Amino acid sequence: MQNKINNDKLRAKTFNLMYALLRFIIIFGLGFIIVKPLLAKVLLSFMSPQDLLDNTVKLIPKTPSLYYWKKMLDQISLPTSVINSVLLSFLVAVVQTAACTVIGYGLARFKFKGSGLAFAFVIIMMIVPYQTINIAQYQSFVNLSVFGIELVDTFWPILILAFTGLGIREGLYIYLMRENFKGLSNTLEEAAYIDGAGVFKTFWAVMLPNARTMMTTVFLFSFCWEWTDTVYPKTYLVDTPLLATAISTVSVRNDLAWDNIGTQMAQCAASLFVAIPLIFLFVLCQRSFVKSISQTGLSGG
Amino acid sequence: MLKKKASLFERRARFGYIFILPLIIGVFLVFIPNLIQTFIYSVSTIDTQHNFSTEFSGFSKYVAAFKSDPEFLPMLVSSIKTWIINVPVIIIYSLLMATILNQDFKGRVIARIIFFVPVILAVGALSSTDSTAMYYSGAGQAIDVDSANAFTDMSALLSSLNFPKVLKDIVTDAVDNIYDIACSSGLQIFIFLAGLQEIPVSVYEAASIEGCSKWELFWKITLPMITPQIAVNAVYTISLVADSADGMFWYTNVLAFSENQYALANAMNIIYLLALGIFVSIILLIMKKISSNISN
Incomplete structure (x- = not known):
């Protein structure tokens, strides 16, 4: 036994x-x-040109150098591109987080006529790839110039799209915020109403503090995706130097007789340079992100 | 008293419109007009000199996209193939990983971060240099040679087992694209993890005391409880996969902005959208059937 x-x-x-x-x-x-x-x-x-010619070097540089970093930094129009990128990504992230929080709250806590339809549109706008209607969208922003408003080559088109829920993958953020607000219990809200707080005050003072974790997560996503997006900048910001669009323009000529390998090494350096702030931001938001996995009510449905 | 309460909530409900005002603006002033405009462009001759005035000219561009353009049809077919393979594979993969990452083990936090990081670091402009890094790193070259053999071996093995060709393609493609799949699953793992943590532990405990095996726990409890998350992830994955038809969108953009073939480019985009719509409705039908099967 x-x-x-x-x-x-x-x-x-x-x-x-x-x-x-x-x-x-x-x-x-x-x-x-x-x-x-x-x-x-x-x-x-960190390879040096000699390393690339050396057959015994595969992955770890024998004579590490900053050669390609320097070549890259010369070409990405510092500091304008950094300032532009920071400004654009920050503005878009703020606008998207605000818009998605408000829309998510409206969809989650109010039962009005057409709320189902509104949510269906969120899903549809998420699935329709933004590239497919981009040509018409670009044209409609150009057409606005008839009224003396020049929107192309400013941040406005991207910001307007961000505000109206049409930014990159914004449907997803609206969904996440909606789930977050749906998961909160009714008692807090009811108590606030009974105490005489209006709809907006309840939203601002009672509900918003409970959405902080999810808002941080949405801000993180939004910032990172705007930071690396090339489709909208290539349409609306052709003449504005930005980090994301600068990566593919970096090139190193005439330093090795074969292939465009030098260019590719420099582009690796450039993409690392672009990624550094994202890594910092992630480390900064990491705690709230991990919390948002375990705490917020992503109840679904 | 009751009546007053109802009217209060009715009045309150109207505030919902104010909260979703940005969305309403987006749908009615930007999204729908541009969708319609895309369609109008696709069936018109466009005078690019005079402020894009359009004149109806029939559906000839749709025929042209299929008949006289050598690039379009192969690109469309390969996009559709990617949808069919990647959507189910990504969902199953991320569910599997979420189940594993939800378990208790040392280094769980680090593992979660690693699986999530591609969501912010393998996107947009950064993803194009990933392949460079993979290709030039020595290990990458070694893997390329070895894995080429491994794949032919595997597909030979699968065909010798009389595997249906479709299934064989799915398996070999999935193994081939493991990096892409791992990188596009970060957010889905995140959503599944959040869903898994909603399921109370007591349900599992009760079921296992009743004698359920781990396999049964998964099928009878986990799967039905996370059906909503599966639906969301399906939608999100479709949007991700549909977005990433880089070749196709690059091609239509070149057609439109460099070669002034606005009508043809828009016709191609509309065809792409229609194909996507059909795909999504099939997926929805399948999911409906599965979920009704589960609940039975």
């Missing part, structure tokens, strides 16, 4: 151990696949 129990225990223990091992292999393997290009980019960007 005792023996059998011991056997069972041993079996369970072995099973758990094997399972932990399998889990480790899966997580480590896939994690490695995800991290590898980033690591490779870091290493490649």
Whole structure:
């Protein structure tokens, strides 16, 4: 009897151990696949031209140099592009976070005629790729110039799209905010009403503090996606230097006789340069992001 | 008293319109007009000299997109193939990863961060240099050679097992694109994780005391409880995959802005949208059937 129990225990223990091992292999393997290009980019960007000619160098530079970093930094029109990128991404992120919070609240806590239809439009606007109607959209912004308003080559088109829920993947943010507000209990809101607070005051003073975690997450997404987006800038901001669009313009000529490998190393350096602020921002928002996984009520439906 | 309360809530409901005002503006002043405009452009001859005045000229551009353009049809077919393969694979993959990352183990926080980071670091302008890094890193070259063999081996194995060709393609493509799939699943894992944590532990405990195996727990509890998240992730994944038809959008943009073929470019975009609409409705039908099967 005792023996059998011991056997069972041993079996369970072995099973758990094997399972932990399998889990480790899966997580480590896939994690490695995800991290590898980033690591490779870091290493490649510090190559010197000699390293690229050297057949024995594969991944780790023998004579590390800042050659390609310098070449890249010369070409991305500093500091204008950084200022523009920071300004644009920050403004868009603020506008999108505000708009999505308000829209999400309206969709989650009010039962008015057509609220279902409004949500359906959020889904439709999310699925329709923004590139497909971009030509007509561009033309309608150009047409506004008839009234003396020159919108193209300013931030306005992108900001207007962000405010009206048509920014990049904005449907998703609206959905996340809606779920967040749906998950909150009614009692807080009712108590505020009974105390005589109006709709807007209730929203501002009672509901908004409960959405802070999700707002941080939305801000993070929004900033990062605007920071790296090239489609809207290439349409509406052709003459404005931005970091995201600068990456593909970096090139290194005549330094190696073959291939465009030097250009690609410089572009690796450029994309790292563009990614650095995002990594900082992520580390900054990381805690609230991890919290938003475990705390907010993403109840679905 | 009751009547007064109802009217209060009615009055309150009207404030909803104020909150979703930006959305209303977006839908009626930007989205729908531009969608209609896209369609109008596609069936017109456009005078680019005179403020884009349009004149109806029939559906000839739609025929031209299929018949006389050598690039369009192959690109459309390959896009549709990507939707069919990537959407289910990404959803299943992210559900699997979310289940694993939801378990208790050392380094869980770091693992979660690693799986999430691609959402912000492998997008837009940054993703194009990823492939450079993969290609030039020595390990990448070694993997390329080895894995090329591995894939032919695997597909040979699968065909020798009389695997249906469609399934074989899905499996080999998924393995081939594992980096893309891992990078496009970050947000879905996030949404699934949040959904999994909503399920009370007591439900699992009760079921396992009743003698349910882990497999049954997954099918009978986890899956029905996260159906809403599956729907959201399906929608989001479709939007992600539909957006990423880079070649196609680049092509239509060049047609429109460099070659002044506005009508043809818009016709192609409309065809793409129609195909996407059909795909989405099929997915919705399938999901409806599955969820009614589960609830039975």
